[in-house]
Amino acid sequence: MELQDTTKAFGPHQVLKGVNLRLPAGQVTALMGANGAGKSTLVKVLCGVHRADAGNLLLDGRPVVFQDPRQANAAGIVTVHQQINDNVVLSLTVAENLLLDRLSDGRLGGLLGRKRLAEQAGPLAEAVGLNVPMDTQVAALGQAERQLLAIARALAHQPRLLILDEPTSTLSDAEAERLFVLVERLRARGTGVLYISHRLSDIRRLADRVVALRDGVIVLEQETPDLPRAVQAMLGHGLGEASHEYRRGGRERFRLQQARLVAGAPPFYLSLREGEITVATGLLSSGGMGLLQAIYGLAPLAAGTMYKGGKPWRPRSPAEAIAGGVFMVQEDRARAGIIPGFSLRHNLSLPFLSHLSRLGMIDRRREAERGKHSLDQAGVVYRSDRQPMSALSGGNQQKLMLARWLQQPCELLLLAEPFQGVDIGARRDIARLLRRTADERATLVVCTDLEEALELADRLLVFNHHRLVGDHRGEQLNMEQVLQQIAALPEHIDEELR
Ligand SMILES: Nc1ncnc2c1ncn2[C@@H]1O[C@H](COP(=O)(O)OP(=O)(O)OP(=O)(O)O)[C@@H](O)[C@H]1O
Numbered sequence: 001m002e003l004q005d006t007t008k009a010f011g012p013h014q015v016l017k018g019v020n021l022r023l024p025a026g027q028v029t030a031l032m033g034a035n036g037a038g039k040s041t042l043v044k045v046l047c048g049v050h051r052a053d054a055g056n057l058l059l060d061g062r063p064v065v066f067q068d069p070r071q072a073n074a075a076g077i078v079t080v081h082q083q084i085n086d087n088v089v090l091s092l093t094v095a096e097n098l099l100l101d102r103l104s105d106g107r108l109g110g111l112l113g114r115k116r117l118a119e120q121a122g123p124l125a126e127a128v129g130l131n132v133p134m135d136t137q138v139a140a141l142g143q144a145e146r147q148l149l150a151i152a153r154a155l156a157h158q159p160r161l162l163i164l165d166e167p168t169s170t171l172s173d174a175e176a177e178r179l180f181v182l183v184e185r186l187r188a189r190g191t192g193v194l195y196i197s198h199r200l201s202d203i204r205r206l207a208d209r210v211v212a213l214r215d216g217v218i219v220l221e222q223e224t225p226d227l228p229r230a231v232q233a234m235l236g237h238g239l240g241e242a243s244h245e246y247r248r249g250g251r252e253r254f255r256l257q258q259a260r261l262v263a264g265a266p267p268f269y270l271s272l273r274e275g276e277i278t279v280a281t282g283l284l285s286s287g288g289m290g291l292l293q294a295i296y297g298l299a300p301l302a303a304g305t306m307y308k309g310g311k312p313w314r315p316r317s318p319a320e321a322i323a324g325g326v327f328m329v330q331e332d333r334a335r336a337g338i339i340p341g342f343s344l345r346h347n348l349s350l351p352f353l354s355h356l357s358r359l360g361m362i363d364r365r366r367e368a369e370r371g372k373h374s375l376d377q378a379g380v381v382y383r384s385d386r387q388p389m390s391a392l393s394g395g396n397q398q399k400l401m402l403a404r405w406l407q408q409p410c411e412l413l414l415l416a417e418p419f420q421g422v423d424i425g426a427r428r429d430i431a432r433l434l435r436r437t438a439d440e441r442a443t444l445v446v447c448t449d450l451e452e453a454l455e456l457a458d459r460l461l462v463f464n465h466h467r468l469v470g471d472h473r474g475e476q477l478n479m480e481q482v483l484q485q486i487a488a489l490p491e492h493i494d495e496e497l498r
Pocket residue numbers: 010013015033034035036037038039040041042082390391392393394395396421423
């Protein structure tokens with residue numbers, strides 16, 4: 001497939017400014033670009049969601065025009081979009097999602113029983129390592145499981161061109177590796193792959209070619225990947241230093257005693273202190289996220305007691321947690337955090353409206369001033385704070401979520417996968433910002449990606465099968481031990497913990 005001189009604007013905002021891009025069969029082309037560069041817009045032109053304003057789309061050398069994504073699909077172009085929920089139907093089961101395309105075009109015949117559906121869908125899920133009952137409602141799945149489901153659904157199409165937009169943003173290294181093997185298999189069969197990621201490790205692992213998009217133009221094309229140069233080209237400048245000084249925590253802000261994330265697991269003790277950033281890592285659904293949910297009042301601990309400032313902590317909802325000074329950047333920003341039609345300004349101030357109102361009236365000037373300061377501090381690329389949230393690129397939406405919770409002091413800041421879709425330059429800036437403000441609170445982060453975890457952590461916790469199996473100081477980190485703890489099998493974990 002090939003794009004020639006493609007342009008696309010949203011109103012007065014020219015996003016693609018004449019893109020030329022070649023996507024050869026049997027090769028993985030990695031597309032790099034900072035947040036807001038136009039990558040998702042480019043993808044949406046390729047797969048028929050958006051019509052380009054000008055330029056040509058060539059398939060096998062012949063011009064094509066896709067009126068909608070169905071036509072692109074029929075031509076063998078299959079996309080896994082960055083916004084995970086765009087790829088799945090939340091109200092259906094896993095099996096129904098996996099077989100949706102076959103069900104809707106009648107290939108599976110009439111009504112199918114649950115058992116037959118599960119039989120057909122099972123192998124598709126297994127191929128990507130999605131281990132959940134086939135009749136689970138998708139709404140009940142976590143983000144990472146939804147991402148695997150979206151990938152499985154795409155692969156079931158046997159695409160000619162597979163477009164993956166940030167496919168590993170919530171996956172750990174082990175789950176990502178499984179995806180890479182599948183992509184390699186497709187490549188060997190002649191499928192062309194367009195792979196978009198902010199994770200350099202993914203690109204290093206998979207890319208045959210690299211192209212960099214900056215401000216709507218392809219600024220670099222490499223037939224042999226040279227990532228430092230590609231990063232420089234996409235950002236327009238070099239990358240700041242990733243290493244940092246490790247800090248030891250001061251006063252204890254939060255504590256868990258005799259805590260169990262699931263019944264039967266050995267209990268653990270955890271003290272979170274101000275000034276240090278604690279990062280929990282592990283495979284998908286290994287426990288870190290469950291811990292955050294318990295502290296934020298979303299789901300109870302299986303056993304144990306939590307204390308904040310020495311007093312028992314038992315929030316029954318996020319609203320109670322927020323009122324008590326515990327904030328959380330949630331993983332599923334589309335459902336748990338933002339209102340797409342609202343302006344950036346209003347999305348920022350949503351949880352704090354009571355602070356901004358006097359006698360029931362919202363102080364608009366204060367809201368605007370505070371909002372702009374937070375957006376700039378978090379490096380959000382935006383045109384106006386009155387623009388709707390839905391017009392912001394994915395990475396910039398994520399930065400806004402961070403900006404929101406940094407507006408007010410809190411006692412404990414929880415961050416679930418804070419770097420989802422954030423470009424590597426911005427990630428470094430955000431890590432610096434979190435560190436700079438860390439003295440004022442305790443900070444607990446869940447990052448499945450180890451590179452991201454290490455960029456942030458003063459202290460690294462490892463969870464495995466809902467057990468806390470490792471607690472490391474950043475400066476004394478033994479990577480081999482960390483990797484072993486992440487991957488250990490359940491029977492070995494319990495032995496070691498005893
Ligand atoms: N529907 C829309 N309406 C208005 N502007 C939009 C719309 N979609 C995207 N944009 C704008 O187009 C620009 C490019 O966005 P796009 O999502 O393509 O960036 P991206 O490179 O994929 O970024 P990220 O890495 O953050 O996902 C951004 O400035 C964004 O605000």
